[in-house]
Amino acid sequence: MTFLKKSPWLLHYDASSCNGCDIEVLACLTPLYDVERFGIINTGNPKHADVFVVTGGVNEQNREVIRNIYEQIPEPKVVVAVGICATSGGIFRECYNMSGGIDQLIPVDVYVPGCAARPESIIDGIVKSLEILEEKRIQMKERARQIKQGRSPGGGER
Amino acid sequence: MSRQIVMPFGPQHPVLPEPIHLDLVLEDETVVDVIPSIGYVHRGLETLVEKRQFPEYVYIAERTCGICSFIHGMTYCQGVERVMGLEVPERAHYLRTIWSEYSRLHSHLLWLGLFADGMGFENLFMNAWKHREFVLDVMEETTGGRVIQGSCKVGGVRRDIDQETLKKMERDLKGFEKGLKEMANVFLNDDSIASRLRGVGVLSRNDAYVCGAVGPTGRGSGVPIDIRMTGYAAYGEVDFSPVVEEDGDCYARCAVRVNELFSSIEIIRQLIDRIPGGEIEVKVKGNPDGEYFSRSEQPRGELVHYVKGNGTKYLARSRIRTPTLTNIPPLVKMLQGCELADVPVIVLSIDPCIGCMER
Numbered sequence: 158m159t160f161l162k163k164s165p166w167l168l169h170y171d172a173s174s175c176n177g178c179d180i181e182v183l184a185c186l187t188p189l190y191d192v193e194r195f196g197i198i199n200t201g202n203p204k205h206a207d208v209f210v211v212t213g214g215v216n217e218q219n220r221e222v223i224r225n226i227y228e229q230i231p232e233p234k235v236v237v238a239v240g241i242c243a244t245s246g247g248i249f250r251e252c253y254n255m256s257g258g259i260d261q262l263i264p265v266d267v268y269v270p271g272c273a274a275r276p277e278s279i280i281d282g283i284v285k286s287l288e289i290l291e292e293k294r295i296q297m298k299e300r301a302r303q304i305k306q307g308r309s310p311g312g313g314e315r
Numbered sequence: 316m317s318r319q320i321v322m323p324f325g326p327q328h329p330v331l332p333e334p335i336h337l338d339l340v341l342e343d344e345t346v347v348d349v350i351p352s353i354g355y356v357h358r359g360l361e362t363l364v365e366k367r368q369f370p371e372y373v374y375i376a377e378r379t380c381g382i383c384s385f386i387h388g389m390t391y392c393q394g395v396e397r398v399m400g401l402e403v404p405e406r407a408h409y410l411r412t413i414w415s416e417y418s419r420l421h422s423h424l425l426w427l428g429l430f431a432d433g434m435g436f437e438n439l440f441m442n443a444w445k446h447r448e449f450v451l452d453v454m455e456e457t458t459g460g461r462v463i464q465g466s467c468k469v470g471g472v473r474r475d476i477d478q479e480t481l482k483k484m485e486r487d488l489k490g491f492e493k494g495l496k497e498m499a500n501v502f503l504n505d506d507s508i509a510s511r512l513r514g515v516g517v518l519s520r521n522d523a524y525v526c527g528a529v530g531p532t533g534r535g536s537g538v539p540i541d542i543r544m545t546g547y548a549a550y551g552e553v554d555f556s557p558v559v560e561e562d563g564d565c566y567a568r569c570a571v572r573v574n575e576l577f578s579s580i581e582i583i584r585q586l587i588d589r590i591p592g593g594e595i596e597v598k599v600k601g602n603p604d605g606e607y608f609s610r611s612e613q614p615r616g617e618l619v620h621y622v623k624g625n626g627t628k629y630l631a632r633s634r635i636r637t638p639t640l641t642n643i644p645p646l647v648k649m650l651q652g653c654e655l656a657d658v659p660v661i662v663l664s665i666d667p668c669i670g671c672m673e674r
Contacts, residue, residue, distance in 0.1 A: 177381025187444035
């Protein structure tokens with residue numbers, strides 16, 4: 158975690174989970190696991206978030222909501238799919254209203270399997286996603302520098 | 316009359332861990348009407364009975380809701396057992412009752428924490444969830460799962476608890492109860508909490524009865540409705556009475572849940588004292604043929620599982636009615652006439668469990 162320069166903030170959305178993973182995500186923040194001591198805060202505002210934590214799979218009604226929230230989060234951002242339902246649809250895969258994991262809708266960076274996913278594995282997944290977030294941030298800076306120098310990100314002169 | 320505007324609340328909202336959408340019709344700062352719309356978490360798991368055999372469907376029933384998952388599994392099993400005419404051993408009934416009371420403790424502590432967070436009392440939120448971890452540890456020790464246990468099955472339970480562990484559970488309850496008393500003191504006697512909750516979202520006894528409020532929402536308004544009194548599982552063999560408050564405001568609903576924590580601890584003590592020995596399951600032969608309405612008391616109120624078998628390994632129909640759905644009309648009644656700033660607290664005060672409600 159020493160590579161981390163800033164405190165990452167989470168945005169948690171329950172797509173169509175049974176609550177099992179949601180309460181485990183919240184349990185990560187509370188005294189036994191306590192990731193808040195590293196400055197990781199569960200925010201309610203997409204505009205403040207770096208990490209988008211989704212539990213549960215995609216169904217017809219929440220499709221637009223997930224896409225809308227994802228688009229509101231500023232770059233760089235990472236998506237963590239928590240629980241087997243968010244990964245593939247899990248036990249509800251065959252239900253008539255489910256269309257599967259959230260990777261059908263938005264790009265997912267880290268998958269955390271489990272039913273319900275344990276707080277330890279959720280924390281592990283978030284830490285993995287932070288490495289990806291840092292990489293994305295460096296890439297963005299590099300691109301911005303190139304644009305400033307008058308070169309397009311692709312390489313050639315503008 | 317001033318101009319009316321419609322303000323959306325949810326589906327993604329800071330105080331809601333789960334998605335529900337309310338259209339609030341406002342006149343200045345006052346809510347005059349509320350139009351709820353649901354369906355963001357609908358999976359359609361009732362139809363899975365056609366694809367899963369009836370003993371396997373217990374897993375699906377448990378995943379209706381991750382908070383009270385054990386009670387869902389147990390209620391479904393009770394329904395199937397009654398249809399098949401199975402005599403479940405007494406010890407299995409006791410073990411089921413112990414686990415469902417631990418589920419109630421965990422659910423109420425979870426809610427108290429979220430409620431404190433909804434009021435902006437972050438410290439109390441952390442405190443409630445600290446106590447909740449004790450309950451989850453017991454669950455994990457005895458069933459192997461933290462939030463989804465999978466220890467109930469048609470014909471009994473999957474795991475036994477040995478006498479030594481039972482004794483340890485009873486001993487540990489003492490320290491747990493002491494911690495809870497300190498926390499309950501803050502919830503019930505703190506001035507800032509009382510002034511935030513008293514007189515907010517009042518539901519009269521008559522409205523509660525007419526709108527069909529169940530569980531702590533109804534009991535907070537003086538309706539003594541508690542399905543545990545019907546004596547399913549081993550509840551017939553313990554002494555307890557429903558916790559009832561008369562005021563019908565958010566404070567009363569909070570007080571009902573705080574006092575139910577202690578009532579649950581008392582029930583667990585009695586069960587551990589009286590648990591008989593013997594088998595924990597019976598062999599299941601044949602297939603269910605017939606129908607039954609199985610009822611139980613979830614932390615949020617009355618839960619109904621309807622099962623209908625047709626003599627094959629696959630059930631013909633399963634229907635789940637959860638307490639949150641029943642508590643939506645009372646919620647609409649509470650919200651009419653309240654201030655906009657009180658909406659999050661009132662919505663939380665019915666303990667909405669959307670994952671349950673939409674199945």
